[in-house]
Amino acid sequence: MTHLADQLAGLLDNEPAAPYDIDHIVRSGRRARRRHNVALAAAGTVGAAGLTAAVAIPVATIGGHQQPVRLGVQPSSTSSSPSPTPSPTVARGRCYIAAAPSKATKHDLERLIRSGKVGVHPSITKVKSGNRSLLEVCSKGTSPIDPRAKRQDAQPPAGPAYTYTEEPAAVASRLGAHLRDRVSGFGLSITYTRPFSQETSTLDSGRPSYFGGNVDVHEASGYADIGVQVTHAVTELVPFTGACGAAEHCVETKLPDGSVLRTGEVKVGNGDVVLTAEVHRPDGVVVQAQESDYPFGPDAGSQPHGDQPLTLDQLVTLAEDDAFTF
């Protein structure tokens, strides 16, 4: 009589060596991610068209009222024209209108939730417009707020809200140009540039998404990579937010201007190492400069690995560079 777990473990005695193909997995992942992003964008377009049709066709057909109804994507904060339900006060976010009852309503709602535009738990309110019933679907905290019944979950998010002072495209362009200048200034030859890009084109509850970009450089021994990510602490997208975490040799230093510098090293397997210098500024902006002794670009799998292109001090000066900001 043997324990099942032991018997199962016995089946693994003759485990053959695993093929090492992490680069292949990463390349496949990048392709899948691109396809995923394209599919999401297409689904969003189709979904918006579907929702618009779901409302426009029934409303136009019935024509039961004289007042126009706002269709499709409806930022509630701008709903000054007649809308199905007056919204006395609204928070940031989005609301969508769907016809109800309708056989397609459930499908439309599921699709809307899957798209992520209204979050996982949107608020759904049944509203009347003339003799028509409509559903208003809002992301959490965005629904029309009844001043007589203030909801607990409609509290403003913690931390300061943030607004860009430049167009996101201009921020990305400026940061990318500055990184190239700095890397060239270190006497390194750039072989590949991943332009700075923003994770999303919208602000999430007033929070800035991160901007990140990187360059591959050619050295005598091979290729390596240097990248910078500019974000805000509240996005929690930075590795050392809150603690040094799992990085080896993570060191935290308080700088004279109140910034916190964290440096660390992560061994990512196969002898490859990533060095990180991260500066948390008093205004909440976080700049993370990172270098690896392997390339990142499209030919990364076939290129020989080099050494760390910068010294740790040089990497820290990159993270401390005031030009890397929103």
Next chain:
Amino acid sequence: MSAASEGAFRAFALSRRPALRRTAFLLCGDWHQADDLVQAALVKLYVAWPRIRSDGAPDAYAQRVLVRCYLDERRRPWRRESPAEIVDSAGPARPEEDLLDLRSALARLPRRQRATLLLRFWLDLSVTQTADALGCSEGTVKSQTARALTTLRALLADPVVVTEESS
């Protein structure tokens, strides 16, 4: 994905790949297919990595994706055929008759029962966690577990012992 995030993914994939591979083998019974399953699961993991990383539970997510890859794979028409006999492609035949029996017995279990059994007793997931991984109710997990164990006990010469919370 940023270079930092990708570095973290690489580190995670390298460290967890062997365990995922073993689980995949126990699910499908073939090392080559196990490698395919793990690769498919890791590619899916890469796509969702920024979100998973911020959630802080990549291991559980990876196990869930792996099991679902296995179940999805078996749903595809060209994968519906089931082998008439189990061929050990990994190495020489082993003398332990009871282990071969276990492998054959596992192969006879319906795929969801097999996945349930492995999640519960190989990965030591709770009934709730298993239900979450399989996308079914806790009651279904309990019934699938009971049926799978009954089948295994009937098939195996060496009876299996499990530590069950409630099933």
